[in-house]
Amino acid sequence: MDKKNFLIGIGLLILAFFLMIQQGKDQQLEAEKRVATEANASKQPENEKRVVAEANASRKETVPDSTSGDGNSEINASKGTTTPPPSSTEKPPVPGLVLGKKDHLDIFFTNHGGGIRKIHLNSTDRVKLEYDFEYPLAPALDIGFENRDGGPTELEKRFFDKNAYEIVEGQRDSSHMVWENVSADNIVVRREYWRVAGEDYLIHHRTTVTNHAADPLVLERVRLQVGSAQPIDRLYNLFDDSRTYLNVGYYNAGEELQVGCRCANCSGRIDGVEDEFWQINEFDDPEPSFxxxxxKWACVNNRFFANIIRPVKEPEDVEIKGKEIDLHKISGFEEKYDSGKKGISGSFAFPFGSIGPGESRSLEIEYYAGPKDYNRLQELGHEQKTVMQFGIFWWVSEPLNAFLNWLHGWLGNFGLAIIVMTICVKLALWPLTAKSIRSQKKMKELQEPMQALKEKYKGNPQKLNQEMMKFYKEQGVNPLAGCWPMLIQMPIFLGLFWMLRSAAELRGAEFLWIEDLSEQDNLAFLGSYSLNLLPLFMVVTQVIQMKLTPMNLGAGASEQQRIQAKMMRMMPYFFLLFLYFFSSALVLYWTVQNILSIIQTLVTKRGDAPIATTDTAKEVADKPKALDSNQHMSPEEREHRRALGLRLRGELTKKEIKVAFKNRVARYHPDKIRNLRPKRQREAEAKRQKLEKAYEFLLK
Structure with a gap:
């Protein structure tokens, strides 16, 4: 690589480092907060004991004694209904729904709405790092009833207290729990939760509303809180905005809505789109409605984790709402998140209906709170695998994800699995890539006869194209063959990019010095800036690969070809600037791919015999035209005329000779040959001297 390109590459790296410095203040603040959090970690056991003690006290207050019949509830003898005293405050969270000693989830319920205030994901073989689903505003699965305009229903008008839910069934270590709330005039809302062995991250739920009043109860619509999501801590990334991972999504199982015009932008509705995910940075309104x-379902998710609510019976006339949350303004979150840091929440509303006196109405859902693990989501069915958001290259991402996880099960390490997967992909593409390398080599060796064709038919472009196509066919060369490997590699690369960026199983996965394959490899910190070794190794392998790849730059190469060659030489630096900030899993794939390409190029070049041109090519390049019988010309003059591309019969004017010489010698100007290898430069210089000798001879 020449000095000019090297200096440009170094300049780009300096620019990237400058941008990192400009953005470094935020990262430094995050580092200071992590230190403060670690300093307070020693206080956590005492806090946990206090929370558990409060939870135990709360449980004693809320669980009625089934043996004595006494408890916090009062029995209304005349109507036979349970009427708890009203409460206006939320009590400490209550743990529940435990599946064995090594459970994947720790679930904490709240008396506010009988919903879930927090879900803790424990470390497992698939989820290496623990994680907390926190619902700081409305609890997950919090329930409310509204009319079609979103206003309060009769239940709220009858002084229904959302903080009056109490546990009526289920113990702390039970896989089944029931909460109840009874209004002042005997409307009972029963919320039942249960879990099934083997369904590690799935919670089953049923809400039943019973009308013990004398009048019908009109509950037009029910609204359930899907949950909320906060951004996951990560190292600074120049190109990847963390807000793009925070979104509200759904799967549309119905037909288009005929409202106004048929397009979503005009009607404000999503017409005919099956799955859609709205990022927080795409919200035109702080609380958009879809x-x-x-x-089929609705979800709220961040980069690695998702909450999905799926009604067992698919509802119609559905409204999905998103909401932007200012995390810094929430009590308990102000130290964890900077000012302006946003989170997201979502809710799911659909018709519920009227309930007559003495009647009940129920709804049943499945609630997933767990990692964005393709295998698990696929097992859930109902197209919940689309929460992975693989995009238009899902047809690449899905099989590669399944293959990667199969290799991990065999090898036990995701780093090794990525290397083996890359080798398998490269072997599958080996024949096509080898053919491309051979084609590029042929094109390079056929530059001279191709240039002769261009000179011969330079005044007739149509004839030139015909002869060039004929020439390619005779030589068995496809000028586009060199593009196919890149065209095939790009969907694979982009499919891997979308697959690896949200694969929760890579979070915390280690390989060599890499502590987290979902993050930058972070060998060390320069102050508060991450020093990543793997991208530097990647760019070295790509530079070596570029040097081994034929550029087809002969002395007669066009200006466009030279510009393209310079752009190709700059590609390693662009890849370095781009991949430096992305996950080490993606950089590992591209590095191994480069190494395999180097090996393949060397093997293919050594295995190929020198290419012999056909008679047609030799004729075009070497065979002079026949002379008239009455034309007498010395062999030396014929040679000089051929060198300048002049006709071999008739007299020549000085103007013809000068124009021919000027056109030919321009190809070997020092500015055009300085990027060539030394051997090619010497050859070009010899040709230039030959042209000068012919010019001087013919002008005499």
Missing amino acids: KLSQA
């Missing part, structure tokens, strides 16, 4: 004719 209406569907029928829905």
Whole structure:
């Protein structure tokens, strides 16, 4: 690589480092907060004991004694209903729904709405790092009833207290729990939760509303809180905005909604789109609303984790709402998140209906709170695997994800699995890549006869194209063959990019010095800036690969070809600037791919015999035209005329000779040959001297 390109590459690296410095203040603040958090970690056991003690006290207050019949509830003898005293405050969270000693989840319920205030994901073989689903505003699965305009229903008008839910069934270590709330006039809302062995991250839920009043109860619509999501801590990334991972999504199972015009932008509704995910940075409104004719599920998720709510019976006339949350303004979150840091929450509303006196109405859902693990989501069915958001290259991402996880099960390490997967992909593409390398080599060796064709038909472009196509066919060369490997590699690379960026199983996965394959490899910190070794190794392998790749730059190469060659030489630096900030899993794939390409190029070049041109090529390059019988010309003059591309019969004017010489010698100007290898430069210089000798001879 020449000095000019090297200096440009170094300049780009300096620019990237400058941008890192400009953005470094935020990262330094995050580092200071992590230190403060670690300093307070020693206080956590005492805090946990206090929370557990409060939870135990709360449980004693809320669970009625089934043996004595006494408890916090009062029995209304005349109507036979349970009427707890009203409460206006939320009590400490209560743990529940435990599946064995090594459970994947720790679930904490709240008396506010009978919902879930927090879910803790424990470390497992698939989830290396623990994680907390925190619902600081409305609890997950919090329930409310509203009319079609979103206003309060009769239940709220009858002084229904959302903080009056109490546990009526289920113990702390039970896999089943029931909460109840009874209004002042005997409307009972029963919320039942249970879990099934083997369904590690799935919670089953049923809400039943019973009307013990004398009048019908009109509950037009029910709204369930899907949950909320906060951004996951990560190292600074120049290109990847963390807000793009925070989104509200759904799966539309119904037909288009005929509202106004048929497009989503005009009607404000999503028409005919099956799955859609709205990022927080795409919200035009702090609380956008999306209406569907029928829905399978709705979700709220961040980069690695998702909350999905799926009604067992697919509802119609659905409304999905998103909401932007200012995390810094929430009590208990102000130290964890900077000012302006946003989170997201979502809710799911659909018709519920009227309930007559003495009647009940129920709804049943499945609630997933766990990692964005393709295998698990696929097992759930109902297209919940689309929460992975693989995009238009899902047809690449899905099989590669399944293959990667299969290799991990065999090898036990995701780093090794990525290397083996890359080798398998490269072997599958080996024949096509080898053919491309041979084609590029042929094109390079056929530059001279191709240039002769261009000179011969330079005044007739149509004839030139015909002869060039004929020439390619005779030589068995496809000028586009060199593009196919890159065209095939790009969907694979982009499919891997979308697959690896949200694969929760890579979070915390270690390989060599890499502590987290979902993050930058972070060998060390320069102050508060991450020093990543793997991208530097990647760019070295790519530079070596570029040097081994034929550029097809002969002395007669066009200006466009030279510009393209310079752009190709700059590609390693662009890849370094781009991949430096992305996950080490992606950089590992590209590095191994480069190494395999180097090996393949060397093997293919050594295995190929020198290419012999056909008679047609030799004729075009070497065979002079026949002379008239009455034309007498010395062999030396014929040679000089051929060197300048002049006709071999008739007299020549000085103007013809000068124009021919000027056109030919321009190809070997020092500015055009300085990027060539030394051997090619010497050859070009010899040709230039030959042209000068012919010019001087013919002008005499």
